[in-house]
Amino acid sequence: MxxxxxxxxxxxxxxxxxxxxxxxxxxxxxxxxxxxxxxxxxxxxxxxxxxxxxxxxxxxxxxxxxxxxxxxxxxxxxxxxxxxxxxxxxxxxxxxxxxxxxxxxxxxxxxxxxxxxxxxxxxxxxxxxxxxxxxxxxxxxxxxxxxxxxxxxxxxxxxxxxxxxxxxxxxxxxxxxxxxxxxxxxxxxxxxFPRLAMPLWGMPSDNSAITGLSDSMAPGTISELSLSDEIAFRAEFIGPPPPPIARYWRGPVMNDFDGRSWRIAPRPLRNQPLYTPTGVRVDYQLTVEPHYQIWLPVLDFPAGPVDNVRFSHDFQTLSRTPLNGRMQFRFSSYPETMVGLDENAWILSQARQLPRTGNPRARALAAELRGETPEQTLSQILVWMRDAGFTYTLQPPLFDVDSVDFFLFDARLGFCEHFASAFVFLMRSAGIPARIVTGYQGGTVNPINQIMVVRQSDAHAWAEVWLEGRGWVRVDPTALVAPLRITDGLAGALSSSEGELPIFLRPEFFWLRDLRFRWEVIANEWNRMVLTYNYARQRDLLEDIGLDTLEPPSLIAVMITVGVLLFIIMLLVWARHARDERDALDRAWALFSNKLARHGLARAPAEGPLDFSRRLAAALPAHAGTLGDICARYARLRYRPPASNDDIQELSHAIRTLDLK
Amino acid sequence: MPPSLRSHIDDLIDAASQIILGKQDEIKLALACLIARGHLLIEDVPGTGKTTLAHALARLLGLQFQRIQFTSDLLPADILGVSVFERETSTFRFRPGPVFAQLVLADEINRATPKTQSALLEAMEERQITADGQTLPLPEPFFVIATQNPSYQIGTFPLPESQLDRFLLRIHLGYPERAAELELLQSQSRRDLLENLHPVIALDRLQDLQRAVQEQIVAGRLIDYVYALLDVTRQNADFVTGLSPRAGLGLLAAARAWSLIEGRDHVLPEDVQHMFPHVAGHRLHRTSDGRNPVAEELSSLLRDIALP
Structure with missing residues (x-):
């Protein structure tokens, strides 16, 4: 060939x-x-x-x-x-x-x-x-x-x-x-091929469209995200994964409110987190899909230091470089850690900031529900929210002016960001430090490879409240209104009338989900084996075969040597193949004989083409012309060199298409 | 091959078939031997038309013809010629013997003594003779058809192996088919027919044919096949000795000539297979009794060797 x-x-x-x-x-x-x-x-x-x-x-x-x-x-x-x-x-x-x-x-x-x-x-x-x-x-x-x-x-x-x-x-x-x-x-x-720690040149990028959560949140941000079925990240736990209710993946923390949307505060970063991890430990590896920003979704609260990762004062975990490609991180989280026990006063005052005006009804409500202690205020606000008759929906009506008021008193329809936003507003109005935490809640464990997949549809927003002696405490107002959102995921929480659900989230398509689990395993292997094969992975591999001391130029030399060796091996194999006496013509002739063997007319080993042709003509007079022609062409091509490749091709085609029915 | 040569071959075979009835294959074999520049050995009992075949070929090809009847008292000089003293010039003059002809029929060659046999056979090989220190070339073309009675007849000197090797082909004529023999019995005498035969091709046409034989195409695969055939006779313990390289060259030359007569410009395995018994039959000797192998043994040998 x-x-x-x-x-x-x-x-x-x-x-x-x-x-x-x-x-x-x-x-x-x-x-x-x-x-x-x-x-x-x-x-x-x-x-x-x-x-x-x-x-x-x-x-x-x-x-x-x-x-x-x-x-x-x-x-x-x-x-x-x-x-x-x-x-x-x-x-x-x-x-x-x-x-x-x-x-x-x-x-x-x-x-x-x-x-x-x-x-x-x-x-x-x-x-x-x-x-x-x-x-x-x-x-x-x-x-x-x-x-x-x-x-x-x-x-x-x-x-x-x-x-x-x-x-x-x-x-x-x-x-x-x-x-x-x-x-x-x-x-x-x-x-x-040498993988470099830093690329020599970047891929010319037209637009690094930010996907997933960003550093601001307005009404609609998360509900829009929830419709996307894309994978946000994968987590591989060492040991059993935490229960659904504990799967809060902390992302950007929003502190600044302008009356409508929330933004992250400027963040001084350090290599060590500001807390001392205590209690139970959960180990896991994250593979985060590119979102072109630096935040990482982590379970509360990871221990440091971690390579290429820094920690902020509001307990975010941030990558040193934007996630322009799929990246892997290894974390150990301690969910029982108390954080911010002695939070500094400036941060606390920032967490009480509200716009001077707007949302008067909410402010009035907060004043009304204010208790003697912050704990009392908190529980009264939560009770009020639980009993106020809110509906959890993907398509809440939007209102630009006094959006919190509109949500709390007029519409009473909302998605997690509305609940979180209104709750933090009420808490701040009551003078209690509170802020929004965005991230993901949930994740599906693939039963085949036990890897947890978290999708954009798991995006969530909740709140964090600072209480004397307890530090920052997670409060999820959505859980009051739609507890199923936390335990069963989005599909469980939304009523079936919501037609917008991604198809994979609908219960009747369980078989599709199963198919997706399987596909996920393959895709994950692809990511693991091929796409995340980077500098570090290459070093690991080279270490295994004892080549880790090589610098890139020597590595290229090794690569070229191996390539040339491969080429020589292939040439040798080919040469042996070419020396093989059986060429295309022989194969065609053998096929011809095999076809006739089915009619009991196999060619004898010493039978020449003309003798064969005569015997065939006598045995199969109906095909004498075709068979005789093939034999004559073979005889000519084989015994009258040189034979043209075209003729050999034509003959093998004639033999392949020969039908003696 | 030019069409004219093709028609010459057909004419020759047709004309010869008129004389020797029912022996077309043998006629073609004899012709093949001739155009391959080989000598022919015809082995059979007397009266089967050996002489007629030789004579007919000579006439049809327009060759000078000499017949030598071998007997036990025939001397080499009777074949090659003698030097005679000429009184007028007081010198010896060589008087050429019957071997100085283009087609020599050596009848019953195995009746002569080995000495006489070898004189002829050396002439055949060298295509020249040496007498009294003089070297004299034999005519061109030079073609010997020797006939021999089966060696078990009384009063014969079987040809030694080395000399049998000089005959390119050996053929048997055998008794004619029934129809051919009936026709033979009814028609006029063969001798009269021979008298009336005229050459159908000119001498230089014959030489063209001989040249054309050498230009026949032989594929590498076919050479492999010929070698495989030679090799199997050498490896086979049934034979005293295997085929010589000369026999191998002969086999190829004969196959070339046969393919030309068959109207092709290239040699097929069938040509080799057709000539093999005629090339190998008189050259091989069985270990068991020293005789030549029979036809069946040779064809089973052929069946065992797969085409490469």
Whole structure:
């Protein structure tokens, strides 16, 4: 097989100025291009998403009807217009998306105008580059599989050009075989290519869209997030995971209120947390999906120091670098730790701050519910909230002015952020230090690999109150109104009339959930094995094989050596294969004999093609012509060198398709 | 091969088939031997048309023909020629013997003494003779058809192995088929028919054919096959000795000639298989009784060797 590819004789012959694609070759090429373009077009300007399919369809029409070839005078303005269009759409040519957009348009145009073999090969190369571009934004397993399929198709279309006689299945098979040949090299380069602690260059980024929680919270922020089914992070517990009621993953803590939205306060950071961890310990490893910020979701309250992690005065846990990629952290949390027992007065006064005006009814209520001690005030407010007849809903009506009043007295419909926000407002009005904590509450343990998955739909907001002698205490007002939200998750807490629930959260789709658990395991392995293979993981691995002392340049030398060795091994294997007496012609002839053996007419080992042909003609007179032709062609190809590859291909095709029924 | 050569071959075979009835395969074998520049050994009981075949070929090809009847008192000089003293010039002049012909029929070669046999066989190999210190070339082409009675007949000197090797092919004529023999009995005498035969090809056409044989294409695989056949006779304990390299070359040359007669420009395993019994039959000797192997033994040998 390889020698057929190594002999570029055919390619060279076809490089003559004009080469008309055969239909099947063109179909392969178009399929490869279409599959290559499809994932890109989603993220491109609409005119490109329309133009590219139109150009491909045009090419398809040309292929099938042999007409409508684009005139040369039309092509150049078309290409120029496309380039200008990209410039207008993106403002520049640099960066991932503008570059890929340009390539996508050029690929479609190149295919349309392809006149000779060189054009077609350029188009194939463009396809391969665009497939490489798949991974700029998405390195997930499905994308990898899609890329693999498109690469198989693209290589297959190249094979279709080299060997027009091969059938579809053979092309696919050979394409897969070629890719398998490349696998050892891929592994070597993946494992050994030096991973650096700091990248030498960054991926040009167009927009690092912030996903998940951010450093401010307004009504609607979290309920919007709850509709997303995306994974926020995974946690792998050493030992049993905590019960659902204890799964509060602390994220950004909001202190500053402007009457409508909450913001985090400036935070001095230190390597050690401000508390002394005590009591029970929970060990776990977090794998956080990129959200381009620095906060980390952790269980209360992790011990320090942790590599690459700092702690803030309001007990947030923060990464030193933004999470631009998937990152892993190892934490030990102590849920029973008391924090902020002797909180400084300035922070406490900050936690009592309210806007001067607004929400008068809430302020009045707070004054009314104020007890003799802060504890009493707290319990009275909580009792009031429990009994006031609130409804937990994803779609509360929104109101801009005096939103707390509107929620507490008029609508009485709300999501966690409304409850938390109103509660903190009431507490502060009553003079008790309180603040909002956002994060995630809940998480599903995958029964297959025991890894807990926390999704954006688990996003939550709760409150924290400072009490003399107890420090900062977590209070979750949502739990009063919708206790099921805490124990059963979002789906349990919302009434079934809420049609907006993500499909996976609906109870009737339990089987989908099961399927998702399984998929999650695979995706997690992919993340673990491939995507989080970074500097530290590479060091660990190299340590295992005793190469950890190597600096990057020596590592590259090792990589190249191993690569060359692999190449030599493959060459040797190939040479042995080539020395194998059985070439394509022999295999075809053996197949012929096997086919006839089913009719009791196997060729004797010493029987020459002519004798065989005579015997077959006598035994199967109905097929004498076909069989005699095959025998004669074999005799000629085998015993009258040199035989052309085309003829051998044709003969093996004739033998494969031979049907003696 | 040019079409004219092709038609010459067909004409030759057709014409010869008119004379020797029902023996087309043997005629083709004899022709193959001739155009492969080999010598032919015909082994059979008397009266089966050996002489007629040789004579017919000579006439059809327009070759000078000489027949030598071998007897136990035949001397080498009777074949090669003698130097005679010429009174007028007082010198010896060489008077060429019957071997100086383009086609020599050596009838019943195994009736002569070994000395005489070897004189002929050396001439066959060298294609020249040496007499009185003079070297004289034999005519071109030079083709010997020797006939021999089966060696178990009384009063014969079997040819030694080394000399049998010089015959490219050995054929048997055997009794004709019933239909052919009936026709033979009804029609006029073969001798009269021979008298009326005219050459169908010119001498230089024959040489063209001989050249064409050498240009027949032989694939590497086929050489492997020929080697496998030679090797198996050498490894086989049933035979006293295996086939010589000369026999191997002979086998290839014969297969080339046969493929040409079959109308191909390349040699197939079938050609080799067809010629093998004729090339190997007289060269191999069984360990058990020293005789040549029978046809069945040779074809079973062929069946055992798979085509490479």
């Amino acid at each position: 390889i020698h057929r590819l190594l002999s570029f004789r055919l390619l060279a012959r076809h490089s003559s100025p004009n080469y008309t694609l055969r239909r099947d070759q063109g179909a392969w090429l178009l399929a490869a291009a279409a599959l290559t373009l499809a994932p890109h077009l989603l993220g491109m300007p609409p005119w490109v998403a329309i133009l590219c399919p139109v150009l491909l369809a045009w090419r398809g029409w040309r292929l099938w009807h042999g007409q409508l070839a684009p005139a040369r005078w039309l092509l150049i303005p078309l290409a120029l217009a496309a380039v200008i269009g990209v410039r207008i759409s993106h403002g520049h040519f640099f960066g991932k998306v503008p570059g890929l957009t340009l390539l996508a348009v050029l690929l479609s145009l190149k295919l349309l105008e392809s006149r000779n073999m060189r054009d077609i090969r350029v188009a194939v190369l463009l396809c391969l580059f665009l497939q490489f571009g798949f991974f700029f934004n998405n390195q997930s397993l499905p994308m990898t599989l899609l890329a693999l399929v498109t690469i198989v198709l693209t290589i297959g279309s190249l094979l279709a050009l080299i060997d027009p006689a091969a059938k579809t299945r053979e092309r696919l098979g050979m394409s897969v075989q070629l890719i398998i040949h490349g696998l050892p090299f891929m592994l070597v380069f993946f494992v050994l």
